[in-house]
Amino acid sequence: MLTISNLQKVYPNGTKALNSISFTVDQPQVIAIIGPSGAGKSTLIRCINRLVEPSAGQIMLDDVNIASLGRRDLRKARRRMGMIFQEYNLVDRLTVMENLLSGRLGYVSFWRAWRRNFPPDDVRAAFKLLERVGLEGYQDTRADALSGGQRQRVGIARALMQAPDLLLVDEPTASLDPKTSRQIMRLLVELVEEQGTPALVNIHDVALAQTFSDRIIGLRKGEIVFEGTSQDVTEDVLTDIYGEEDWSLTIRKANGEDRGDDQTQGKNNGYLREAATG
Amino acid sequence: MSPSLPDQTPAPPRWNRLRMIENPALRYGLLCLGVVYIIWSIGVLEINWHRISTGIPRAGNMFVRMVPPDFTRWSLLVKGVLESVQMALAASFFGMLLAIPLGICGAVNLVPKPVYFVARTLIILSRTFHEIIIAIFFVKIFGFGPLAGVLTLIVASTSFISKMIAEDIENMTPGQLEAIRATGASFPQLLLYCISPNVLPRFLGVSIYRLDANVRHSTVVGIVGAGGIGQVLAATFSRYDYDFSLAILMAIVSLVFLGEFFSSWVRGYLR
Known part of the structure; x- marks a missing residue:
């Protein structure tokens, strides 16, 4: 699905944010990217959909090299990648429904977007997603009237409206309280499984990463220093990623299974695809 | 206070506020410049008391001729x-x-x-x-x-x-x-x-x-x-x-x- 090879980013001021990053995402799972502030987590995520221009390397989404696309093709490729942000980044003065439908902008013409005249399938998918993320009936509420957790649910729904092949998630819980954080992560995990869409999730909370991800990538100073499952994360690994510290209380207890994944796996029933057929 | 250290009473801590301009010469120099500037600009006004004294009755005359307002050419x-x-x-x-x-x-x-x-x-x-x-x-x-x-x-x-x-x-x-x-x-x-x-x-x-x-x-x-x-x-x-x-x-x-x-x-x- 996604193969990144030798990805590099050097900012104009000379900072080397990413240094020869390579990894592959080949199954629908949650991949957590952990690492200290400034390790390049955000840059990595933003290079993949080119909100940040990579300096060198290949980003293959199926057989398209995103790193070398022109403007028009880049827009087409961006439609296939849904993005979720730390600060939700909803358009505050628009309603929840308008925010959701903005996920379909890549597929409709300017005039249809102007008149808010989206295809019925899009509207149907939007209502279904609203219900799925627990915001039924909120379609006409303005985004700035929602709480943090609700906003992030809208953010997730907007990304899923794109019926994406890949989710790019940048610190989804960093602005939320611990309980809401867990709810949001659980929702994300469930949706990844329901829709069969892999998600790359930047997260600085190691315990959350261990609880909710299938695979963890550790980043330090722009380089991958760890790759493995939650069980592989030991005190030595954390010391390698973050530096010397007492990690004994950070690592998730072996049986602390609060993830609650009782969903059937990999049904691959994107809401839009489902709406189109039903 | 131990008697073996009689002359080590600490000096009271000194603190002065941070000045916007640290150098006193520059600070007072700028102040002087400001005063000179104000005096100079008042000099430029060239207040002519004669013109003012003739102007006041002329203004009065104008205002008298203004009332009552004339709306006859309303169109x-x-x-x-x-x-x-x-x-x-x-x-x-x-x-x-x-x-x-x-x-x-x-x-x-x-x-x-x-x-x-x-x-x-x-x-x-x-x-x-x-x-x-x-x-x-x-x-x-x-x-x-x-x-x-x-x-x-x-x-x-x-x-x-x-x-x-x-x-x-x-x-x-x-x-x-x-x-x-x-x-x-x-x-x-x-x-x-x-x-x-x-x-x-x-x-x-x-x-x-x-x-x-x-x-x-x-x-x-x-x-x-x-x-x-x-x-x-x-x-x-x-x-x-x-x-x-x-x-x-x-x-x-x-x-x-x-x-x-x-x-x-x-x-x-x-x-």
Whole structure:
């Protein structure tokens, strides 16, 4: 699905944010990217959909090299990648429904977007997603009237409206309280499984990463220093990623299974695809 | 305190506030310069007590001739007022229209650098000159009358509104732009779904304010011959028709009052 090879980013001021990053995402799972502030987590995520221009390397989404696309093709490729942000980044003065439908902008013409005249399938998918993320009936509420957790649910729904092949998630819980954080992560995990869409999730909370991800990538100073499952994360690994510290209380207890994944796996029933057929 | 250390009582801690200018010579030097400057500028005023003493009775004479205001030539008055209002409305409308593209091009976070510099240069240039100077230009080019006045006010409104739009766009948090760009939206769609919801309330507010300002300015640009009630006013002054002048001034005051009232009423709705 996604193969990144030798990805590099050097900012104009000379900072080397990413240094020869390579990894592959080949199954629908949650991949957590952990690492200290400034390790390049955000840059990595933003290079993949080119909100940040990579300096060198290949980003293959199926057989398209995103790193070398022109403007028009880049827009087409961006439609296939849904993005979720730390600060939700909803358009505050628009309603929840308008925010959701903005996920379909890549597929409709300017005039249809102007008149808010989206295809019925899009509207149907939007209502279904609203219900799925627990915001039924909120379609006409303005985004700035929602709480943090609700906003992030809208953010997730907007990304899923794109019926994406890949989710790019940048610190989804960093602005939320611990309980809401867990709810949001659980929702994300469930949706990844329901829709069969892999998600790359930047997260600085190691315990959350261990609880909710299938695979963890550790980043330090722009380089991958760890790759493995939650069980592989030991005190030595954390010391390698973050530096010397007492990690004994950070690592998730072996049986602390609060993830609650009782969903059937990999049904691959994107809401839009489902709406189109039903 | 141990007796073996008798002379080690610590000195009381000293603290002085941080001065904005650390060097005392520079600090007091600048102060002296300031005082000299004030004295010098008062000297420039050349207050001529003789002219003031003759001016006061002349002012009294003028005010006496002003009352009662003369409304007999009301048709001329109404025509002038209507022309001013028309000028203000037309200028605001075209100003709003022109300000949208110029404002977008003047936002550094939306457009390439060269476009930004051209747009900003245009905005700055048209803000450099006061309305009166622009009006004089247009009167020289297009002759006396409201056309020159409307063009003047369009230039002024466009630069004012576009500057506000550009700054409003630049003040947006980059996150919303990122989010909409990440969906694969085109630039026009970005304007629709991100820029316009954020900027529209302020755009309308500023435009209404500008309409109100245009009503005021339309009375002024007439004085250099650019049409409207101001042109009528200037004519009455030069013919010593002070009673008609007062009538016109009263009309202008009520017009501006109405404009002010209308604009605050509308802006109340926009909030």
